[in-house]
Amino acid sequence: MSFVNAYVSEEDAKKYDLDNLWNKYNPWFIHMPEVLNSFDVHQHAWCVDKERGYWLFYCNYARNYEGPSDRPEPTSKEVFILHVDGQNIEFILDSSDLDPSDSVSTDLYPIQFAWEIVSMNPSSLPTMSKADLLTILKEALTVYKCSGLRNMEANNKAFFKFNF
Structure with a gap:
């Protein structure tokens, strides 16, 4: 089995304290679980490989606490949690425009970007190297695309690559 975009069962949401x-x-x-009411399906969504027990959970945009408004402001960086071998790895990823030489038909894929790693914590596990974790992250992001199960239309219009 491989990664699939799915809604999280209530048991898994509690088990992993999503x-x-x-x-x-x-x-x-707005905090969870109240924010779930704003979605058509009132459940968490993730990208999961149930056979291996791995999952990728999108947390939102990282916040900059040094903005001019004195309030946390979103940045272009996005926070994902990759759960592997019972441990959560926090990835902060940034997306940038594709280099024109990497671009494909914009008629087919109007959403085009490249993922870059800003930070990864921890950077390895006792049972797995950084390279192995990055391979798993790439597998999950390839399925998640740009918005997971919540916006399949955008996913169908997305083309991306990894700069890591």
Whole structure:
């Protein structure tokens, strides 16, 4: 089995404490579980490989706490949690425009970008190297695309590559 975009069961949401994981990265906004009411399907969504017990969870944009408004402001960097071998690895990724030489038909793929790693914590596990973790991240992001299960239309219009 490989990664698939899916809604999270209530049991898995509690098991992995996804409400609090979301809230950690969204301290100034509506907290879980209330924010789930704003979605058509009132469940968490993730990209999961159930056979291996791995999952990728999108947490939101990273916040800059040094903005001119004295409030946390979103940046272009996005926070993902990759769960592997019972441990959460925090990835902060930034997307940039593709180099024109890497670009493909914009009629087919109007959304084009390249993922870059800003940070990775921890950078390895006792059972797995950084290179192995990056391979798993690439597998998950290839399925997640740009918005996972919540926006399949955007995913169908997305073309991206990895700069890592």
